[in-house]
Amino acid sequence: MLQPKSSTLRSVFSTRSRLALFAFAAFGATMNLQLAGCTKKNAQPSNVIKIGEYGSFTGSEATFGVSTNEGLKLAIKEKNAAGGIKGKKIELISYDNQGKPEEARAMVQRLITQDQVLAVIGEVASTRSLAAAPVAQQYKVPMISPSSTNPQVTEIGDYIFRVCFIDPFQGLVMAKFARENLKKSKVAILKDVKSDYSTGLSDVFEREFKAMGGEIVGIESYASGDTDFKAQLTQIKGKKPEAIFVPGYYTEVGMIARQARQLGLKDVPLLGGDGWDSDKLWEIGGEAIKGSYFSNHYTTESDNPKVIEFIKRYREEYKGKTPDGLAALGYDAGQILMAAMERAPELTPKAIRDEIAKTKDFAGVTGQISINEQRNATKSAVVVQVADKVNRFITTITP
Amino acid sequence: MEASQQEFLQHLLNGVTLGSIYALIALGYTMVYGILQLINFAHSEVYMMGAFAAYYTGRTLQLDQSPGILSFLILLIAAIVACSVLGLTIERLAYRPLRKAPKLNILITAIGVSLLLQYSAQVIFGAEPKLFPEVIADRTLFTVAEVEVRTLDITIFLVGTLAMGGLHFLIHQTRLGMAMRAVSVNGPVASLMGINVDRIIMWTFVVGSSLAAVGSVLVGLKYPKIDPLMGMLIGIKAFVAAVLGGIGSLPGAMLGGIFLGLSEEMVVAYLSSTYRDALAFGILIVVLLFRPAGLMGTPVKEKV
Numbered sequence: 008m009l010q011p012k013s014s015t016l017r018s019v020f021s022t023r024s025r026l027a028l029f030a031f032a033a034f035g036a037t038m039n040l041q042l043a044g045c046t047k048k049n050a051q052p053s054n055v056i057k058i059g060e061y062g063s064f065t066g067s068e069a070t071f072g073v074s075t076n077e078g079l080k081l082a083i084k085e086k087n088a089a090g091g092i093k094g095k096k097i098e099l100i101s102y103d104n105q106g107k108p109e110e111a112r113a114m115v116q117r118l119i120t121q122d123q124v125l126a127v128i129g130e131v132a133s134t135r136s137l138a139a140a141p142v143a144q145q146y147k148v149p150m151i152s153p154s155s156t157n158p159q160v161t162e163i164g165d166y167i168f169r170v171c172f173i174d175p176f177q178g179l180v181m182a183k184f185a186r187e188n189l190k191k192s193k194v195a196i197l198k199d200v201k202s203d204y205s206t207g208l209s210d211v212f213e214r215e216f217k218a219m220g221g222e223i224v225g226i227e228s229y230a231s232g233d234t235d236f237k238a239q240l241t242q243i244k245g246k247k248p249e250a251i252f253v254p255g256y257y258t259e260v261g262m263i264a265r266q267a268r269q270l271g272l273k274d275v276p277l278l279g280g281d282g283w284d285s286d287k288l289w290e291i292g293g294e295a296i297k298g299s300y301f302s303n304h305y306t307t308e309s310d311n312p313k314v315i316e317f318i319k320r321y322r323e324e325y326k327g328k329t330p331d332g333l334a335a336l337g338y339d340a341g342q343i344l345m346a347a348m349e350r351a352p353e354l355t356p357k358a359i360r361d362e363i364a365k366t367k368d369f370a371g372v373t374g375q376i377s378i379n380e381q382r383n384a385t386k387s388a389v390v391v392q393v394a395d396k397v398n399r400f401i402t403t404i405t406p
Numbered sequence: 407m408e409a410s411q412q413e414f415l416q417h418l419l420n421g422v423t424l425g426s427i428y429a430l431i432a433l434g435y436t437m438v439y440g441i442l443q444l445i446n447f448a449h450s451e452v453y454m455m456g457a458f459a460a461y462y463t464g465r466t467l468q469l470d471q472s473p474g475i476l477s478f479l480i481l482l483i484a485a486i487v488a489c490s491v492l493g494l495t496i497e498r499l500a501y502r503p504l505r506k507a508p509k510l511n512i513l514i515t516a517i518g519v520s521l522l523l524q525y526s527a528q529v530i531f532g533a534e535p536k537l538f539p540e541v542i543a544d545r546t547l548f549t550v551a552e553v554e555v556r557t558l559d560i561t562i563f564l565v566g567t568l569a570m571g572g573l574h575f576l577i578h579q580t581r582l583g584m585a586m587r588a589v590s591v592n593g594p595v596a597s598l599m600g601i602n603v604d605r606i607i608m609w610t611f612v613v614g615s616s617l618a619a620v621g622s623v624l625v626g627l628k629y630p631k632i633d634p635l636m637g638m639l640i641g642i643k644a645f646v647a648a649v650l651g652g653i654g655s656l657p658g659a660m661l662g663g664i665f666l667g668l669s670e671e672m673v674v675a676y677l678s679s680t681y682r683d684a685l686a687f688g689i690l691i692v693v694l695l696f697r698p699a700g701l702m703g704t705p706v707k708e709k710v
Binding site for chain 2: 064069228229232235241261271290
């Protein structure tokens, strides 16, 4: 047997304090970056309009950030090809926040103070939008979140907008769908406690489903990053639900579907929200995820000419890749922002903010978008079923 | 059989499978600690690299087209070779030059190596999750009291036990193992007895990394989503398992792994899934309060 030389407890303590030291050093490095950002002041060149974007281009939700970025870039490219705004070209500055809230905050700080952007687009995940929005509000620079659905995001202040629907609506859509379309009466919930998005959807679903006469037979939770869900699923299996509401993100949902089937939960469909929307869902979930349903912002099966045109141009731009909902929202966010800039009497953050707030019946790829008093978008949602390589359109649910 | 008993059996099976994976990785931490008194934070990244080595081998040879024991062994060997080479490289380039330096320096180096590997992997492999090749068809093997025992659970348990048994044999029945034990008790004296300490340390890294490789392939099969940050959480848990069992003690690491896997599972089953990690780690604190040296560790007085 290998013997330790020093007492175990002591070594643990010293490890902890060493880790703390390390964390402190890392924090210091971030602070330096921020300070550097504050001291460097560049005047905005008069012939370009700078728009900032922050997103998760790396990390476990990387496809979210990348899709949004591609949609946004396409919108800007089209606008520049059509002559730009008031004769000026638009320049997009994008920063990667690696899927970390604290990075998101630092990146927005940098966009505003160092790059001097006129408006910010981001983020997909509500957790990161919530971390970064106070910075945009503080400097009074308008921020449009393309797809953060947690209600609190726009409550941060009058400079924060979104072009997607909010959690209560998605929770309501899925509760309505489970109760009225699928005729289920006993549903279990498996939520991600580390994500504001997931707990938000879960709370509304629970309330609405009960109000419609359904029964929630069990609520279990996990933390994003987990790979083993068998304990929770075994608990859920014991409650014999007819469907399971899993309002998480695609990486975990794929694994949850697999493990649910392994435990013998075979004819129980999973239900979810737009966090499922990624090609990776099929890859990770495989056979196990097929037949499950989720609410989404748009569907590629739509016959709306605006959608067909968008898909065609996106495929031309990105080597035949099919745009997902997040790409469509990135595109819409960019278009709404640029339309507001076009209408604004002068190119200042304040004037742009006022025009974004006036957006009414904007014909976006993801539906007719109006910005309401709370700076949220009112629009419809679609429910799709996961099938082979393409999600089958099931129904549209309006607010 | 009652439904509650059946559920308990299912939880027991889940917990033991999860625990044997923690145990495999915990062994790597404990071995290096036993010899060098170093918490090798890069161990979880060696594990991650093993999964990617197996992934790329599987993809190049298209092993998911021909599932079976042979394909499984090829993945295992690919991961073991890659991890051993990586473990040796880390030891040679990062740790050996600091052997005489204060312990704090080498510990910070370990954290640095860990971060370097994590972020290099994101650049090289891409950050998006990848699907591990399914070389063992996961189907129900047999059913005990309505609890489905699946091929993967059995594979994990068998391969895990074999690897740990092999390690036990190596440490206690071979000359190399004897030398390892000698170095762990007292390095300078061992070298006076004619043991090449550097060589023994290299072997320790090879063996520890190989165990991480075995763990990575088993995890890849059971949870087929791999990404460059996959080592972080499991690394912390395995480290905790090693401390819980008594760091430096091999049977302790195995026991600690199983204990942690079971307590996580049972916390979800009978308390709350929201507080899974908090409660599982709470149990750990309680155990360490009563047994500061861990379950199997021997307290050693420090000479002042």
